[in-house]
Amino acid sequence: MSVQAATPAPSVTGTERRGLTVRTVLWHVAVTALVLVLMYPVLWLVSSSFKPADEVLSNLALLPDHGTTSNYSQVFGGVAGYSVWQYFGNSLLVSGLAVIGNVLSCALAGYVFGRLKFRGRGPLFAFMIATIMLPHHVVLIPQYIIFQKLDMVNTFWPLVLPKFFATEAFFVFLMVQFVRGLPKELDESATIDGCGPFRTFWYVILPLLRPAVITTSIFTFIWTWNDFFSQLIYLNDPSKFTLPLALQIYVDQTSQSAFGPMFAMSVLALVPIGLFFVAFQRFLVDGVSTSGLKG
């Protein structure tokens, strides 16, 4: 199907053009219908969060009969003893620090692997590439033991600290690829002007890395924001809970009747992702198509 359109349209006569337009309209209708089906769960979630308790399950329509914000006020009033803002803040803090850590450490490592020549570079680079494929579970338990010995369980450190040590090799690789694409003359002329490697990195390379930095930031933020497994393992005091944890605990604690507030909280947990998506969709989609980053 795609094949036909891929061939450049020959000079079109009147009837052919009409045929094409009908086809284009049909195509738009089909694709839009698919998008709607795909987005239905999200739309349903948003609408359910504005439905009163007796409507959530009985009313399947996307528009509530009696819209209400009571679910939201209930959630802001407190969940498991704390306002949802507390969990929101915790999530934001963890994700924000993770972004800073990942960007700094991965950009540095990417610069070194992509530009500098040094002894042992080959084997180290090979190792870095190999760790991209490493399942997290193999290091999970010893890492937990380390953080336990450091008395850091039930703090944000285990979630944030590893990011400052460039443990997410995918982003290092992304940076390496980007650094390699930068013209060498730039840092050579910086060296001639008397810049050491550090100043070259900070004033020449890092500003040029902007697109890679943005891609890394967005994905780190969204992944950390959504991350459930590590947060589940490391945090156990409700005051430290992030949004995903609070949600899960809330669901475990409450009965079936509390669907409304649960959905309100779910919407709040998705809002930052939605905002990032709307603001940066180009970067996100291009990041995936050029480097194979997974969403």
Next chain:
Amino acid sequence: MPTIAQARSKGERAEAPVPEAQARPPRRRRQRSGAAYVFLSPWLIGASLLTVGPMLASLYLAFTDYDLFNTPRWVGLQNFERMFTQDDRYWNSVWVTLKFALVSVPLKLAAALGVALLLNKPRRGTGFYRSAFYAPSLLGASVSVALVWRSLFGSNGVVDDFLGIFGIHIGSMVDQPRYALLTVIALAIWQFGAPMVIFLAGLKQVPNELYEAAALDGAGPVRRFFSVTLPMITPVLLFNLVLEIIQAFQSFTGAFVIGSGRGGPSDSALLYTLYLYQRGFNNFEMGYASAMAWVLLVVIAIITVLLFRSSRKWVFYAGEGTR
């Protein structure tokens, strides 16, 4: 992946700058090498203390009995023996994970390729549609969406009502062993946007002349898909396949939330990582969980190698061979 890396490391060793015999390397080079290590130190610390060290430690722990509070006790192969010969829940989790991967990955990739073909047209709005289809890949990993899934497929959920129109009455799918895993699979397929974007990038690379030539030879759309499009995007297909399989084996959040943290009714959605979590962090059997983690690593490595091996038979690289 390892082969590429090895090839590269070889290539770079050849140009490694400082030969041993040279007593005093030029000052600048030495400075740079020093600076390189200073810059690399965060990564070096992370790689040694948070990756290599823990890997070796978990390999050791796999042969011990360790509950996090007492010192690890060496038990030899006992964990593996128990895992492979006595633990029914272990084999169940293996089976569930295999079913999950074998069903979700092909369907997800098929959906991704299908929609990519649909969007691979120079038409207005394709950029918007591309983003829209990609959105679930970002949202789907969250607890929020997994909770939505539980409601949609739960009792009186939308799916149940919809199937009711056709006279099919299943009831709450998430609460029945027969269907619970299906809902987790549906959630995985819903996130086909990421491989779709990669397919789209691959489709853009297929040269137009090939289609023109095929059309001149009288090939219809179906023939052109199987004889031109599909062979030309096999490298992208391989890439997506490897990534998706690795992801499927490590999938956690969806099954955890949909299965109420227990792995669904009668362990029907107990994925491998879920069981690993239960053993490690509910029962504090850290030795056993480490053994499970290493088996997972080895299996993933073997599958990756096999896929790359098999790729010689079915992946077509333009510019090589027959062209």
